Amino acid sequence: MTTTASPARRRGFSLIELMVAMAIGLVVVLAITGVMVRSEGVKRTSTNVNDVNQTGAYLSYWLDRNLRSAGSGYAQRWDDVFGCALNASRGGSVILPRASAMPAPFTAVGGNVGLAPVVIHQGQSDAGSDVLMVMAGTAGYSESPWRMQPHTVGDPYR
Helix, strand or coil: CCCCCCCCHHHCCCHHHHHHHHHHHHHHHHHHHHHHHHHHHHHHHHHHHHHHHHHHHHHHHHHHHHHHCCCCCCCCCHHHHCCCECCEEECCEEEECCCCCCCCCCCCCCCCCECCCEEEECCCCCCCCCEEEECCCCCCCCCCCCCCCCCCCCCCCC
16 A cells, blocks of 8 residues: 655645745854854954064063173273264265164154163154163174273374
8 A cells, every 4th residue: 555645745845934944044054153253253362462472572582682782892891982972984974973864763863872782762752752772782802992082082003
């Protein structure tokens, strides 16, 4: 004995059944989209926090390294040269004192620079914040400074 389905059963889903299935599918898709959007926001935030932490750690390392070497390589004793005005040239062109302003954002810092390990120029950046100037040299190991009196610079081998 075989039973055959009635013609009403062979036609498929009704319009109401399709609408209910689409509504359930839409709710599921909206829930998954909300979870994905929140997940992406959390991922982006944690990535930015990690980038800021790494940048801060590198900046601290760089600043520490430069401040620890501030003033090294100039002279055997600090009273030999610190505080002197710097006059420097390369290839015949004068570098210090500067004829033009410093590059941005340090245009307010003057062109006459005195030799010092660390100088804080108060409120001298273009934005009005302080400027920290750190100086260090790369003098050779066997070099030693000559003590000079003001206005007596000449050839020491004469």
